[in-house]
Amino acid sequence: MRTPKLRNGDLEITLSLETTIKLNNGVDMPILGFGSWKLERKQVKDPIKWAIDSGYRHIDTATLYNNEKYIGNALKDIEVDREDLFITSKVWDSDQGYEQTQKAFEKSLKNLNTDYLDLYLIHWPREQRKETWKALEKIYDEGKARAIGVANFATHHIKELLEKFETVPAVNQFELHPFNYSEQEELISLCKEKGIQVEAYSPLTHGKKLGYDLLESIASNYDKLSAQILIRWSLQHNFICIPKSGNKQHIRENTEVFDFELSEEEMDKIDSIDENFRLLYDTSKWD
Numbered sequence: 571m572r573t574p575k576l577r578n579g580d581l582e583i584t585l586s587l588e589t590t591i592k593l594n595n596g597v598d599m600p601i602l603g604f605g606s607w608k609l610e611r612k613q614v615k616d617p618i619k620w621a622i623d624s625g626y627r628h629i630d631t632a633t634l635y636n637n638e639k640y641i642g643n644a645l646k647d648i649e650v651d652r653e654d655l656f657i658t659s660k661v662w663d664s665d666q667g668y669e670q671t672q673k674a675f676e677k678s679l680k681n682l683n684t685d686y687l688d689l690y691l692i693h694w695p696r697e698q699r700k701e702t703w704k705a706l707e708k709i710y711d712e713g714k715a716r717a718i719g720v721a722n723f724a725t726h727h728i729k730e731l732l733e734k735f736e737t738v739p740a741v742n743q744f745e746l747h748p749f750n751y752s753e754q755e756e757l758i759s760l761c762k763e764k765g766i767q768v769e770a771y772s773p774l775t776h777g778k779k780l781g782y783d784l785l786e787s788i789a790s791n792y793d794k795l796s797a798q799i800l801i802r803w804s805l806q807h808n809f810i811c812i813p814k815s816g817n818k819q820h821i822r823e824n825t826e827v828f829d830f831e832l833s834e835e836e837m838d839k840i841d842s843i844d845e846n847f848r849l850l851y852d853t854s855k856w857d
């Protein structure tokens with residue numbers, strides 16, 4: 571069997587569920603995370619346990635997802651030390667602003683039953699993003715978040731932050747899969763150039779493209795599922811990937827992506843899918 575490898579800067583590393591990517595401040599972030607968007611309230615308890623049992627140590631949530639408290643409760647019942655987990659949350663639009671963001675952050679900590687976050691993000695580039703970023707810098711300086719970053723920021727939002735602030739976001743999390751990859755290439759290049767880690771949400775297109783011929787045919791070469799091809803594609807691009815599922819079997823299957831490697835030709839073919847397909851907003855059109 572070929573040993574799957576990933577180029578991480580000059581290092582060639584073997585990809586596994588334990589693989590982490592070093593962020594621009596030295597913090598190690600697991601390359602595969604468990605996405606919790608759309609798992610609301612009590613729906614999240616079992617999936618969190620299944621995810622931890624399957625080996626995930628990275629959990630992505632947000633105030634908007636209405637599940638922080640339930641994730642916090644679920645984590646009380648698992649036997650993994652807090653320092654072995656990587657927890658991300660995000661400040662919601664209505665909480666943006668210097669004071670409000672700090673309050674929202676404290677509430678997230680309380681709900682998640684933790685005294686720090688591994689990563690705290692601005693969820694969307696709204697009008698008050700500059701004041702919000704100042705609040706995130708304060709939270710970071712106080713050691714309450716190990717890293718800070720943004721989500722759904724387009725190139726002009728990133729450039730604006732870089733011009734006006736000292737702290738370079740550690741991560742930009744945005745919708746990313748082969749069906750919108752071409753239109754995101756400029757943003758991906760900018761992030762790479764500036765040392766901002768790209769994190770892909772909705773990597774499975776909410777299931778909408780799992781029947782796509784090319785994915786199915788590549789999947790059959792490896793006796794895998796289209797979903798696993800999508801995750802593997804993301805990981806081989808060095809994107810942090812956070813597939814979501816509430817189904818025990820799918821949660822496990824989504825981790826079974828480390829025993830094969832897509833060839834360069836397959837990666838190129840998948841890269842060339844150019845469908846301009848999005849589930850959510852195109853923020854490049856936002857002020």
Ligand code: 1BO
Pocket residue numbers: 607632634771850
């Ligand atoms: C509206 C929520 C998008 C994913 O975080």
